[in-house]
Amino acid sequence: MSNIDLSVKIGKMTLKNPVLLASGTVGYGNEISEFTDLSKIGAIVTKSVSLNPRKGNPPQRVVETASGMLNAIGLANVGVETFAKEKIPFLEKVKSDVICNIAASSIEEYVECVNILKDFAIIKGFEINVSCPNVKEGGLIFGNDISAVGRITEKVRAITDKTVILKLSPNNANITDFAEVARKEGADAVTATNTLIGTAFNIWTRRPKIKNITGGLSGPAIKPVALAKVLEISRKVDIPIIASGGIMNWEDAIEFMIAGASAFQLGTVNFINPNAGVEIIDGLKQYCKKVGITKLSDITATYRL
Numbered sequence: 001m002s003n004i005d006l007s008v009k010i011g012k013m014t015l016k017n018p019v020l021l022a023s024g025t026v027g028y029g030n031e032i033s034e035f036t037d038l039s040k041i042g043a044i045v046t047k048s049v050s051l052n053p054r055k056g057n058p059p060q061r062v063v064e065t066a067s068g069m070l071n072a073i074g075l076a077n078v079g080v081e082t083f084a085k086e087k088i089p090f091l092e093k094v095k096s097d098v099i100c101n102i103a104a105s106s107i108e109e110y111v112e113c114v115n116i117l118k119d120f121a122i123i124k125g126f127e128i129n130v131s132c133p134n135v136k137e138g139g140l141i142f143g144n145d146i147s148a149v150g151r152i153t154e155k156v157r158a159i160t161d162k163t164v165i166l167k168l169s170p171n172n173a174n175i176t177d178f179a180e181v182a183r184k185e186g187a188d189a190v191t192a193t194n195t196l197i198g199t200a201f202n203i204w205t206r207r208p209k210i211k212n213i214t215g216g217l218s219g220p221a222i223k224p225v226a227l228a229k230v231l232e233i234s235r236k237v238d239i240p241i242i243a244s245g246g247i248m249n250w251e252d253a254i255e256f257m258i259a260g261a262s263a264f265q266l267g268t269v270n271f272i273n274p275n276a277g278v279e280i281i282d283g284l285k286q287y288c289k290k291v292g293i294t295k296l297s298d299i300t301a302t303y304r305l
């Protein structure tokens, strides 16, 4: 099966396969590296990095739901300087390509973070998080503000030739408008999507199970929603799509690719099976063999009405 080509090109970045590990579900790669071979993965997307370290929200921050989980971590992270000093050397050692996810509460802060990180060779691209549902400032506000998303894309594009990806929110009705503005301002791709806003109550205390009251729903429960968003963008906007939402196995991944995704991210599944990425790569090869194709990227957007 060595003649099967799983590589994907997104912007200037060529990845050995379309399997990405989603932001916030594998930290900076160090913990998961004990359980899987990160050098086999297409790319790791880092936990959102912000200019200054963030503690995130108070606990309880995570709750299990039927077919998924709710999280309100609130972008806890070490901050860009510590990330550069302490986390990048480890990622260089495990020889994985890295997409750095950036979160910020102002346009200037996004630009400053990218400026600090743009010359690290291991960072192949930036995923700009404008869609975190768990922070009061930045994040969701940008995710709902189309002109802010346009300006962020424009300013980040102006300072780097590396691949720029906008991670979009499913929590508004018109995701294609956001994808279009990202395309127009020079983004190389969009990630569709981040988590869906949800909540859960403890019936005995009559209080929300999450201190933040609401959290982001992820896992198999959101797959049909994410799939419909990928399909919608694929039909209306000419921009590569990286799928994210409920992908648990290679069959899910193939579905997203048929609907229009060039690559995809594994999130919640990493908590259940940290080796899922490597297993999915094998599954993708078997699929290609079964349907008689030698280049996996040929199946992207093969569904047409």
Ligand SMILES: Cc1cc2nc3c(=O)[nH]c(=O)nc-3n(C[C@H](O)[C@H](O)[C@H](O)COP(=O)(O)O)c2cc1C
Pocket (backbone or CB within 6 Å): 022, 023, 024, 025, 047, 048, 069, 071, 073, 075, 101, 129, 132, 167, 193, 194, 195, 217, 218, 219, 220, 222, 244, 245, 246, 247, 265, 266, 267, 268, 269
């Ligand atoms: C615990 C947790 C933390 C997350 N943190 C981030 C984050 O820091 N930045 C971000 O862009 N997305 C974050 N996400 C969203 C994931 O990257 C992914 O888009 C989402 O979980 C949907 O994919 P899944 O259903 O495969 O998990 C987080 C998700 C989870 C479950």
